[in-house]
Amino acid sequence: KAGVTQTPRYLIKTRGQQVTLSCSPISGHRSVSWYQQTPGQGLQFLFEYFSETQRNKGNFPGRFSGRQFSNSRSEMNVSTLELGDSALYLCASSFIGTNYGYTFGSGTRLTVV
């Protein structure tokens, strides 16, 4: 059974650019959540999608956005990148739409220079 797949694994972007990260959940999982992981702030919740609807959003600026497609795949977008956006972005999926039993992907390492 394939796990949660995140692409790309590594990304280097310039300040001011925008970036799109992709997440393919485990087959059959309809809930996808995104987290930002940094050494200073740890793991912080970005947003959660279930059946193409955003159900919850963390305390991040509007530059961070996401969406979910009908096949449950999800993307997150960060516009006008700042140096502080450098982080590991993790996607997690769940079958029944709660955060019980989340499975995380290996993440996308974003570096903003």
Place this chain on the structure above:
Amino acid sequence: QQQVKQSPQSLIVQKGGISIINCAYENTAFDYFPWYQQFPGKGPALLIAIRPDVSEKKEGRFTISFNKSAKQFSLHIMDSQPGDSATYFCAASKGGGGSNYKLTFGKGTLLTVNP
């Protein structure tokens, strides 16, 4: 506002010893408390989880102890092995319906088990 406080930040244990990591939470609405294990270059993996209706849950060498009145829970790793060396995160969430489908994580504990 840090809703889940985790300690210690780092821990060094000898092989065969007991590793203990503690967490405290503030929000009494939390009703699901998982522990995650993360190896370098990987995402966090669910290790074990507990609900507040039980005081202890054991899975193999891993045990969660839960104290609802003190709003604290801890992870005990018995017979610690070098392969257990990783970063451990406690987390908490409000379950069920509504819009609170998010995990609030502690800052993590870097565990090193010396051979």
